[in-house]
Amino acid sequence: MLNAMRRGANSWIIRGLLILIVVSFVIVGVESGRFGGPTTVASVGDVRVTPEEYGRAFQLELNSRSQASGERYTTEQAVAAGLDKQVMERLVFGAALDKAAQELGLHISDARLAEQIHEFQSFKGVDGKFDMQVYRQALAQQRMSEHDFERETRHLILRADLMGALRSGIRVPEAIVQAMYGHASEVRWARYIRVPSAGMTVPQPTDADLKAYYDGHQQVYSLPEFRGFSFIVLNNAEMASKVDVTEDMIAQEYAARKDTLSEPEKRDLKQIIIADEAAAKAAKEKIDGGADFLAVAREAGISQAEAVQPGADKAKLAYLGEEAANQAFSLEEGAVGAPVKSKLGWVIFKVDAITPGKTVSLEEAKPQLTKDLGERLAAQKLEELATEARNRIAEGATIQAVAEALGLPLRKVEAMNNKGEDANGVAVPNVPAPQGFKDSLFAKVEGEFIDLEDDGENGFFILQLDKIRPASVQPFAEIKELVRVDWTQDARNQAARSMAEKIAEKVRGGASMEAAAQEAGTSVGVTPPVARGNAARLASEFSRELIEAIYAAPKDGVVQGASSKNDGYFVAQVAEISPMPVDETTADYRQLRDSLYVAQQNDMYAQFQTYLYNTYSVTRNPGVVDTLIGQQQP
CATH class of the missing domain: 3.10.50 (Chitinase A; domain 3)
Incomplete structure (x- = not known):
């Protein structure tokens, strides 16, 4: 269900719902409890959005953007980007879905709730199964009670069900996909005559001509404030330039940071974590007997990704406890250690490679310290x-x-x-x-x-x-020569356009492109065959209007239009139109079908949102949000 919804996550409605679902199902370090107050942030009917809910959602936005950019994303940046209002709308839409589920009498059974919670990796123990202790510890770290988390999870499953029900009725008729694909993949090529404006002879403008041109284009000759x-x-x-970093300062900084500047010893390890000591000893005996370490790990339910730990230092093993980390760093290269008790069970280590640590000298650290x-x-x-x-x-x-x-x-x-x-x-x-x-x-x-x-x-x-x-508008006397250049260029463009129109009329009247080109003292060019969907390839020479005219004309149709560089005009005749066979197996075809599905899906969601907001009483309290954000700790 969630995978299907992700394909339609182009509107703020669906993006917001997905964020609520994913974040509430997978604990990612949201700092809660930083907003307070009894006031309702928003409501839909009798369903309220509380300050605590808004606080968690807003803090999630900050954490998510900080993680994406690698830098702290501040409250001020979030407000400037309008995220405070986006969070409000996401929560209002969620409340509207809750109200709709309430009115429909929908509910989530305890069995389904438990099944959903048990699926998440965040709550599984070393044996790959749901672990109640891990679950409670994860919630405690986020300052959430089991009751609150499970209540919110019920709401989110219901919301997903509602959206899924809407989506389930969406079908894109294959005939429409085929017609649109065939239209976009149609290939055309044209023959053309170029009429450059530089080759046009125009009379010298009088002062009256220049003044009239200047008066008609004053916006062009205006100077801004x-x-x-x-x-x-x-x-x-x-x-x-106002600070001086002395040698004494550098030496003191080096002494304070020497440990963090140095590179610790690192080891390429393999590890097997088994809950039972006897089973761990049996696994060690198999390895000592010649069994492959990773094969024994697989038998114990440990994947290769979990077993292989490249480039680990002691800090990286802290989650296992000090005793286990010490053993991993006491073994010789190639050795397999005896099972050692850790925080997660009994661990068997194998050392594949050792990279010695390196102490950074003062001279080496000096540039960074300075x-x-x-x-x-x-x-x-x-x-x-x-x-x-x-x-x-x-x-x-x-x-x-x-x-x-x-x-x-x-x-x-x-x-x-x-x-x-x-x-x-x-x-x-x-x-x-x-x-x-x-x-x-x-x-x-x-x-x-x-x-x-x-x-x-x-x-x-x-x-x-x-x-x-x-x-102000620049005085005519000061820019008269600039006006003369502009007037001349426009006059030449008009002359080129007039000639192009005459050539087009002759070809429409039965003259060949070659004869018309010879009379104009030029030659006939040919475009490459280009599919309608790739027509932008012609934009280096043809204006957008001319390209559209070429793809709208029938075979042998004659059109004219400006160049893309504003340096002349073209007359073009469609030489060939080749419909391409519809191939439903291509990536382009599947992408078109998916995009049409998403468009219908988003339209359906938007209509449903409008229906909910028109059906139920919706209130928002932006002043409360401003107060909550103002109370946020730095």
């Missing part, structure tokens, strides 16, 4: 200067005085538009890149600087708007 400003940058890069110390000192310096800046600003100091107090340069830019360009269209250098800087600049009034502003990356800036040069 430009702003002049002063700013101070406070970030790690600026602070780097970098780490520099970054740490720069961060401290940044915080000190940020505090100093806030104090100076609170006292009413000018931006110049703030810069002097901080010992930082006050930079000035005479003119920049909202694209970050100067009056010549060149990117303004040394300006903070974040969009927030430009947003702040173009939201200020002249002479204004407010406070230290976060750049959204690794520091702050202080920004004062000095002057505004409003948007």
